[in-house]
Amino acid sequence: MNRSSVKRHGFTLVLLALLAGGPLAGCASGIPGFGAVDAAHDDAISASVRSAIRLDPELTVSDLDVDTYQGIVRLSGFVSSADSVAAAASVARTVKGVKSVRNDLRLK
Numbered sequence: 001m002n003r004s005s006v007k008r009h010g011f012t013l014v015l016l017a018l019l020a021g022g023p024l025a026g027c028a029s030g031i032p033g034f035g036a037v038d039a040a041h042d043d044a045i046s047a048s049v050r051s052a053i054r055l056d057p058e059l060t061v062s063d064l065d066v067d068t069y070q071g072i073v074r075l076s077g078f079v080s081s082a083d084s085v086a087a088a089a090s091v092a093r094t095v096k097g098v099k100s101v102r103n104d105l106r107l108k
Contacts, residue, residue, distance in 0.1 A: 042068040045097045049073055052091050059084050059091070062108060066092075071099035078108035 046068045053061055053075075061084065063077040073092050079085055089103040 038070065041097065042070065045071065045073065045095060048095045049075075049092045049098065052095055053088050056087070056091050059087055061088060061105075064088075068098075071097055072102065073098050073100070074102040074104060076104040077106070079105050080108060082107060 046066045049066045049068070050064060053059055053064060053066075060080040061077060062079075065076045067074045067076075073095075075088055075092060079088060085103060085105045085107070088105055089101045092098060092101045
């Protein structure tokens with residue numbers, strides 16, 4: 001084997017290794033079961049936020065919907081006052097695991 005042949009075969013092997021290993025180097029959600037763990041964690045956060053808002057005596061919320069994706073909470077539904085819109089988001093931010101809150105609550 002001459003030098004150029006070794007280089008060419010070496011390059012081919014490196015290229016094949018990169019192509020074969022590329023999908024394995026993707027994001028963590030590509031690992032089987034990992035996405036399910038995140039979803040369960042997000043569901044737990046949503047339940048905790050719902051509970052915290054409903055237990056707050058100063059908040060009157062109807063048709064509350066709480067969705068969480070990767071720790072980002074989205075509040076939607078209807079509240080009785082403008083103060084309740086801000087207060088619900090504030091309560092949601094106190095829940096463990098909440099990274100941020102998107103407040104789409106509306107006045108009823």
